[in-house]
Amino acid sequence: MTDLFTHWIDVVHWAMKxxxxxxxxxxxxKYIFDQWDCPDTIQAAFRxxxxxxxxxxxxxxxxxxxxxxxxxxxxxxxxxRSGFGVYREHVEEEKNPSLTSRxxxxxxxxxxxxxxxxxxxxxxxNAPVETGxxxxxxxxxxxxAYNHGGQFVPTTKTxx
Numbered sequence: 248m249t250d251l252f253t254h255w256i257d258v259v260h261w262a263m264k265x266x267x268x269x270x271x272x273x274x275x276x277k278y279i280f281d282q283w284d285c286p287d288t289i290q291a292a293f294r295x296x297x298x299x300x301x302x303x304x305x306x307x308x309x310x311x312x313x314x315x316x317x318x319x320x321x322x323x324x325x326x327x328r329s330g331f332g333v334y335r336e337h338v339e340e341e342k343n344p345s346l347t348s349r350x351x352x353x354x355x356x357x358x359x360x361x362x363x364x365x366x367x368x369x370x371x372x373n374a375p376v377e378t379g380x381x382x383x384x385x386x387x388x389x390x391x392a393y394n395h396g397g398q399f400v401p402t403t404k405t406x407x
Contacts (some may be wrong), residue, residue: 248273248291252302253382255315256293257374258326259300262317266381268293268300269398271388277309291389302389328354351401 254330260266269292275286287306292299314327322345323334332344358373392399 248289248302248386248395249383250386251304251313252291252386252389253379255302255313256300256407257356257378257382258315261363263295263298264387265297266297266378267342268295268385271392272397273392274397275393286393289325289389291392293388296320299351340359354401371373 267306271293275289275291277283277286278288280287289302289304291302293302307380314325317324317326321336323336325332325334325344330347330349333346334343335345338345361373364370388399388401
């Protein structure tokens with residue numbers, strides 16, 4: 248959970264303006280790679296104040312290539328490394344996505360450019376250290392759920 252998951256949950260934290268899960272649940276196992284220390288198949292759920300996050304990861308399938316979906320009552324926003332699409336509810340299929348944007352740039356290049364620019368200029372990076380800490384913390388909550396029977400509810404002590 249502190250690898251691929253952190254690359255997506257930071258976007259959720261930014262968009263939803265909340266980075267502290269109140270609870271984590273996780274089902275996971277090793278079905279393909281027995282030699283790994285971590286599971287290769289994961290279903291995890293995180294409860295935040297006012298919204299939930301569901302994460303699925305399977306290390307032997309890349310059918311979607313990763314991404315996010317923000318599901319609302321009127322539309323769904325799908326984001327991946329190459330762009331986004333907005334899919335409205337209750338419209339004909341041919342009218343979806345109702346809005347899209349694609350980029351020819353790979354996100355890693357932009358991250359590296361920002362990093363090197365900050366090293367040269369001492370400016371703050373696009374994602375401050377606290378953003379990474381919050382993303383890693385959410386991942387650790389998922390790992391704690393996995394290692395403690397499938398559920399983890401942080402106390403005041405563990406949430407800090």
